[in-house]
Amino acid sequence: MLTIGEFAQMTHLSVRTLRRYHEAGLLEPARVDPSSGYRYYDAAQIPVAQVISRLRELDVPLANVRKILLTQDPAARAALVAEHLQRLEEQLARTQAAVASLQRLLRPEPAGVAVELRQVPEQLVAAVEATVTHADVLAWYAGAMAELDTVVREPVGPAGGLYDNALFTHGRGHVLVHVPIAEPVPAVGRVRSIELPAAELAVAVHGGAHDTIDVTYGELGRWVADHALAVAGPVCETYLVGPRDTPVAAHWRTEIGWPVFRVTGAV
Amino acid sequence: MLTIGEFAQMTHLSVRTLRRYHEAGLLEPARVDPSSGYRYYDAAQIPVAQVISRLRELDVPLANVRKILLTQDPAARAALVAEHLQRLEEQLARTQAAVASLQRLLRPEPAGVAVELRQVPEQLVAAVEATVTHADVLAWYAGAMAELDTVVREPVGPAGGLYDNALFTHGRGHVLVHVPIAEPVPAVGRVRSIELPAAELAVAVHGGAHDTIDVTYGELGRWVADHALAVAGPVCETYLVGPRDTPVAAHWRTEIGWPVFRVTGAV
DNA sequence: CTCAACCCTCCCTCTGCGGGAGGGTGCACA
DNA sequence: TGTGCACCCTCCCGCAGAGGGAGGGTTGAG
Structure with a gap:
């Protein structure tokens, strides 16, 4: 003893x-x-x-x-350990991405993102929506998009998502992912057919993986602030080229639409 | 704004x-x-x-x-960042070592360390000592050993260290690193010539990097406990083959001496 | 029998983040 | 000019996993 x-x-x-x-x-x-x-x-x-x-x-x-x-069973125990090692590897990948992004940020050459003002008409979509936390949003997105894919046979455009501002300011908010469609689809599981309202958007395109999408958000937000356009609703992302199109993250293209009130007289 | x-x-x-x-x-x-x-x-x-x-x-x-x-200066700033990246790499190495060691530990094949009882005579040494925390001990050790090396030209045996028990039980304790010498050396910097007292030690040898040295400590401690020998002082490590001999950690050999009271009658 | 070394519990501190209460501000709209 | 609501403020509590330290009981060798 x-x-x-x-x-x-x-x-x-x-x-x-x-x-x-x-x-x-x-x-x-x-x-x-x-x-x-x-x-x-x-x-x-x-x-x-x-x-x-x-x-x-x-x-x-x-x-x-x-x-x-x-856990007595050696196989089950090994599985639990392996699961954690998996998480460690993901963390390592995130760390490497952060290092790369940091080096780019510290080089004093601003990227200069092209921003465009666009009138988007109302659009019929198949959608899944929920209120989630910032930490859960990736996993939730994957599940929701997979469910949409099983229901929507003939999308008429790239998938997108609407992100409530509160998701960023308070870490929890309402999120909606959608695929544009020509005709309503029957409600199956969490999928519903809804009509997205028309909107006025300031639009920028982010190229590459989503690790660094906040940089483009920053550029776009800055542009909006500089042009004195009031923000008025959730941010709208459109996945022009995404993980479902190519596994090469560097080729992804994500359009970010920041809702604004048109200030100039042209309607 | x-x-x-x-x-x-x-x-x-x-x-x-x-x-x-x-x-x-x-x-x-x-x-x-x-x-x-x-x-x-x-x-x-x-x-x-x-x-x-x-x-x-x-x-x-x-x-x-x-x-x-x-930090305004870009070079100094890059240095600070690089320093942290260095720490991340070290952490990664430690993580990999922990994974390897864990796999070995979970395999139910006890290593079976050879333990030997040994009478060690008093020994003249050049030594550096201090009270340090568990977290600092590695850095302190490197500095102290480097200082010893500059003073001691002709060691008569491998370097070693004495580690107070409190270092392990409370995370802070007295530590002494030493190199055996034939004649006293003049006191330079932190280096002093002292005579280590004779001791009775239970001795085991740990092969490989120090990441997993606690396993050998466990085996040795268990042997001491099984043989009902009372502990009576700091643990004594001797670096038979260490980083200064070969950069290949797998080849290192560290002798661990656990002080005991001789119970058998033989003196 | 004494005394030091050991052990116990309980509470506070640190880091970086989140939750929530309670209350003040800013601004559009009536 | 008020009213209402979204926004902002401060302050306190929670989490994890470690350490520090106070105050007091136990053990065991001399």
């Missing part, structure tokens, strides 16, 4: 951390003295503590560590 | 986050209304906000972001 201090020496985990792991149900001491509360560990628990330590080095949340430890 | 909400839309940062960045001195609004406290931003601040956003994606702490933004 080892005291918590001895166990800490052998595992290189601090006494505090061991107590926290006990409290979290990750590493129950072999025995706890009922009167004094002293924790006593068994030498057989050393490898368990080391597995925990390795998982924490990989930033696996304590709750997931618990789940992994409670 | 843009309100905080408009600025949030253009930069894809939440209103809350912008307020926090203001408070932290990262992104001062172009104007703050003295009576209402309303923040007003300039469109020219959009790229700045985007740089902050990219740095935060790279997990640069707000304090460092501030430092980077306050």
Whole structure:
């Protein structure tokens, strides 16, 4: 039987951390003295503590560590670990994208995005909509678009999405993805046929992956601000070339439409 | 002049986050209304906000972001960014090591480390010592060892280190690195000639990089516990083959000496 | 039997983000 | 000129996972 201090020496985990792991149900001491509360560990628990330590080095949340430890079946356990490694790889990809984008931003050559003012007529679309958080929007978008694809056989234009301002200002908002159609389709699942109202948009096109789309948003927003046009509704993205057209992110083209009130007299 | 909400839309940062960045001195609004406290931003601040956003994606702490933004000289700024990228790479290496080690740990084949009981005589050494935290110990070690190398011309054995138990149990403790010598050397900088006392050690050898040295610590500690030998002092590491001998981490050999009281009658 | 080293619990701190309460502002429209 | 509503403000609390430290009980060697 080892005291918590001895166990800490052998595992290189601090006494505090061991107590926290006990409290979290990750590493129950072999025995706890009922009167004094002293924790006593068994030498057989050393490898368990080391597995925990390795998982924490990989930033696996304590709750997931618990789940992994409670999983007896080696295959299921390996799957849980693999799932986390998957997440690490995605994070690595995001990190690399951020590095590339940062280097571009720090070079003092403004991109100079072309902005155009456009009158968009009302449009019949098949749509899926929901209120989601900023963190969930990517996953939700993928599901909604897949569902749209199963229902809409003959789209008459590229897919698009309407993004409530609150999504950006407060991290949660109303989102609608749509595919333009010629004739109404029956309501299936979450898909509904609706008519998007006509709009006046300031439009810019973003080329490449969506990691850096905020740069184009910034340029477009700046243009709108410079031209003193009031904002009046959700932003409208149109996926001219997207993941469904080519897997090469560099070839994607996304049109961003920023709603404005026409200030000049021409109607 | 843009309100905080408009600025949030253009930069894809939440209103809350912008307020926090203001408070932290990262992104001062172009104007703050003295009576209402309303923040007003300039469109020219959009790229700045985007740089902050990219740095935060790279997990640069707000304090460092501030430092980077306050640095006018592009070269110095690039150096700060490069420094952080360096840290990211090190972290990546640690992550990969943790993955490899985890896979080994989850395979149910115990390594089976050979442990030996050894009487070590007193030894004259040139040493550098300090009280450091667990997080700092690697950097401190590198500096101390480099300083030792400049003073000691003729070591009579491999370098080693004494690690106070508190370093492991409480994350901060006394550490001493040393090189054995035949004759005392003059005190230069932090280097002193001292005599390490004789000791009784349980000894095991760890092969490979230090990422996984806790596994050998665990095996050794378990052996000591199984043989009911009381611990009585700092752990002693000896770097039989280390980074100064070969850059190939897989070839390193580190001897770990765990102080014990001899229980058998033989003296 | 004494005393130091150890252990316990409880509460606070840090970082960077979000939620929500309670209350003041700005501006279009009547 | 009021009214209403969207917007803005500050202040406090929550989360994760680690450390710091206070105040007090236990253990065990001399």
